[in-house]
Amino acid sequence: MDPPPEGAHKITTIIYQDLPDHGFLTALTYGLSLADHPEWTLGRPELCISVRSSDERWGHAIGYLASTLIHACPFGYGDTINFGEPIATDTTMTAFVVFAPAVLDRADYMRVLDAPPGADPADVVNIAGMYPIYDSERHFIHAEGLERFWQLGWDPYDPSRPAVV
Numbered sequence: 007m008d009p010p011p012e013g014a015h016k017i018t019t020i021i022y023q024d025l026p027d028h029g030f031l032t033a034l035t036y037g038l039s040l041a042d043h044p045e046w047t048l049g050r051p052e053l054c055i056s057v058r059s060s061d062e063r064w065g066h067a068i069g070y071l072a073s074t075l076i077h078a079c080p081f082g083y084g085d086t087i088n089f090g091e092p093i094a095t096d097t098t099m100t101a102f103v104v105f106a107p108a109v110l111d112r113a114d115y116m117r118v119l120d121a122p123p124g125a126d127p128a129d130v131v132n133i134a135g136m137y138p139i140y141d142s143e144r145h146f147i148h149a150e151g152l153e154r155f156w157q158l159g160w161d162p163y164d165p166s167r168p169a170v171v
Contacts, residue, residue: 015041015076019069021062026109030163032056033065038072038081039131045080049117049130053081054107057138058163063094068136071102081134084152086144093138097165101144103152107135108162137162140169 017037025032032054039050053068071079071087079085085104092098107115115133139147147155158170 015073017069017073017076019065021065023060026056029058029060030056031059031062031064032109033062033068034133035069035072038076041076042128043077043080045082047127049121049127049132051081051132051134052118053136054110054115054133055136055138056107056109056163057165059094059096059165061094061096064138064165067093068102071136083134084147086139086147088141088144094165097138098140099138099165100141101139102136103139103144103147103155104134104136105152105156107133109135138165142169142171146171 015037017035019033019035021031021033023031035053039052041050043050053072055064055068057064067089071089075087079087081104083105087102087104089100089102092100106112110133118131118133119129121130143155155171160170161167
């Protein structure tokens with residue numbers, strides 16, 4: 007992973023080992039929601055990833071994406087992102103898909119700052135889940151949709167799983 011380009015937004019990545027269970031890595035960004043994006047009309051995202059790995063590159067990868075794509079990508083459900091190289095040392099996956107975070111309950115990822123109903127979208131923060139995928143799966147999602155991909159029976163936490171398409 008190259009360093010963020012000059013002028014990239016500063017993002018903090020918080021990385022937890024053995025959360026939610028032993029052998030998992032969970033990471034969250036902070037700083038993405040401080041920016042503006044024209045598609046953020048209902049709230050602003052922060053990113054979350056959980057994988058069965060101890061390689062902190064997973065957390066750094068979502069921080070890198072938040073920093074470099076902060077004005078270019080809305081990080082909406084179903085968005086796919088080509089990372090362009092293997093994301094971490096324990097995978098050959100090179101892309102991500104965005105969806106609800108699987109390790110958090112809805113109450114823990116929607117309106118995380120307790121913004122009241124009707125609050126200005128700038129005051130509403132939602133956590134978006136980042137799922138590592140293969141490039142072939144990224145193309146499948148573009149052609150067939152996220153719902154069809156999700157039904158293929160893949161393990162969203164396993165960075166060494168085989169491609170499902």
